[in-house]
Amino acid sequence: MMKYHVLFLIILSCIVVSGFSRNLPITAFDEGYSHLFGDNNLMILNDGKSAHISLDKRTGAGFVSQDLYLHGYFSASIKLPADYTAGVVVAFYMSNGDMFEKNHDEIDFEFLGNIRGKDWRIQTNIYGNGSTNVGREERYGLWFDPSEDFHQYSILWTENLIIFYVDNVPIREIKRTKAMGGDFPSKPMSLIATIWDGSNWATNGGKYKVNYKYAPYTAKFSDFILHGCAIDPIELSSKCDDDAAESKTPSGITLDQRRKMDNFRKKQMQYSYCYDMTRYNVPPPECVIDSKEAERLRAFDPVRFGGSHHHHGKRHRRRSKSKLKEEDDVDVSFM
Numbered sequence: 001m002m003k004y005h006v007l008f009l010i011i012l013s014c015i016v017v018s019g020f021s022r023n024l025p026i027t028a029f030d031e032g033y034s035h036l037f038g039d040n041n042l043m044i045l046n047d048g049k050s051a052h053i054s055l056d057k058r059t060g061a062g063f064v065s066q067d068l069y070l071h072g073y074f075s076a077s078i079k080l081p082a083d084y085t086a087g088v089v090v091a092f093y094m095s096n097g098d099m100f101e102k103n104h105d106e107i108d109f110e111f112l113g114n115i116r117g118k119d120w121r122i123q124t125n126i127y128g129n130g131s132t133n134v135g136r137e138e139r140y141g142l143w144f145d146p147s148e149d150f151h152q153y154s155i156l157w158t159e160n161l162i163i164f165y166v167d168n169v170p171i172r173e174i175k176r177t178k179a180m181g182g183d184f185p186s187k188p189m190s191l192i193a194t195i196w197d198g199s200n201w202a203t204n205g206g207k208y209k210v211n212y213k214y215a216p217y218t219a220k221f222s223d224f225i226l227h228g229c230a231i232d233p234i235e236l237s238s239k240c241d242d243d244a245a246e247s248k249t250p251s252g253i254t255l256d257q258r259r260k261m262d263n264f265r266k267k268q269m270q271y272s273y274c275y276d277m278t279r280y281n282v283p284p285p286e287c288v289i290d291s292k293e294a295e296r297l298r299a300f301d302p303v304r305f306g307g308s309h310h311h312h313g314k315r316h317r318r319r320s321k322s323k324l325k326e327e328d329d330v331d332v333s334f335m
């Protein structure tokens with residue numbers, strides 16, 4: 001057990017210091033994952049090196065890690081379906097929603113399809129201990145077409161830090177703050193990948209639905225990295241003492257990476273919950289408001305991101321119990 005922890009600690013430290021995951025072992029599908037739903041809309045190819053999940057009229061599909069993990073580095077290379085993909089949602093995320101109905105944790109990458117000629121967008125979010133009344137969504141464009149080739153999407157999760165990466169560029173960093181309380185994910189979670197019909201919200205507020213004329217929509221996954229403190233679902237916490245691994249985890253992102261992250265966020269971020277005045281009269285406590293960022297987002301949506309006096313009376317908590325809906329989002333015509 002001890003050996004495992006030391007090894008984990010060393011490897012985790014290396015990841016955090018270098019930001020590169022290329023030395024981490026790739027897991028074959030059958031070693032790390034199992035089928036979740038969607039019968040033969042899940043296909044395992046290349047000796048288990050890749051998995052395809054498809055959405056057609058009958059069903060979406062998904063797969064789930066065999067183990068639960070408490071902290072670690074999790075990654076997959078993903079190629080999204082091309083052309084008309086409005087209403088299609090592909091998700092690569094961690095959750096323990098099946099075990100903790102009322103106080104689950106979640107760390108999400110969600111990919112939102114679009115009409116032909118418009119790019120996919122990514123959304124990130126977290127929930128902790130059932131904090132579903134506080135969505136912490138951010139949404140971004142990408143600097144490439146994610147349906148053209150495989151790109152690596154990764155989640156680093158430690159006791160006090162979550163970092164989302166795209167092709168090893170950190171795009172979002174969430175530090176645990178005291179004020180967040182239980183809202184920071186803290187219980188073991190599974191890795192899950194799904195494709196499903198999000199017609200009622202995914203693209204421009206449900207304006208553009210999934211069109212099954214173009215089905216099947218297939219998302220391709222490969223290069224699975226499941227590198228964390230694995231916990232047997234039956235034995236649960238007994239197998240993993242996480243604080244040994246965390247105490248030496250360095251502060252996270254190198255200077256060079258931080259520069260890249262800032263650059264990415266300046267260019268690509270289209271939505272941030274911290275600036276959404278139609279949702280939060282007072283931003284959640286961890287938000288650090290940057291006036292330049294606020295100004296940039298206001299250009300997308302003057303009402304949502306403040307600055308317009310026109311809708312002040314409407315600043316109530318719309319939909320505070322549900323996930324962010326695209327209809328509350330910037331219109332695609334701004335992009």
Ligand SMILES: *[C@@H]1O[C@H](CO)[C@@H](O)[C@H](O)[C@H]1NC(C)=O
Pocket residue numbers: 102103129130181182183
């Ligand atoms: C999680 O939520 C439950 C109530 O659902 C609460 O009793 C508990 O204290 C919370 N845990 C943390 C760490 O905030």
